[in-house]
C-alpha cells in the first residue's frame with residue numbers, strides 16, 4: 001500500500017534540499033487532505049522564511065461537502 005501519510009521530515013527535506021515529490025507522494029497528496037493541508041502550510045511558512053520552493057504541491061482532494069443545509073438525512077438506522 002502506498003497509502004502512508006507523508007512525514008513532516010519528508011516535507012522538510014523537500015524544502016531544504018529543493019527536492020521533488022515521488023509519484024507515490026503526488027498521488028497521496030491528491031487524495032489526502034490531511035497531508036495536503038499541513039504540507040501547504042509548511043511550504044508557505046518556509047517560503048516566508050526565505051526558502052526558495054521550486055516544487056509544486058499537487059492539487060489536493062476536493063473539499064468535503066460536510067453539513068450543508070441539513071437536507072441530507074442519513075439516519076438510515078431507523079427504518
Ligand SMILES: [Zn+2]
Nearest residue numbers: 005006032035
Ligand atoms: Zn496523508
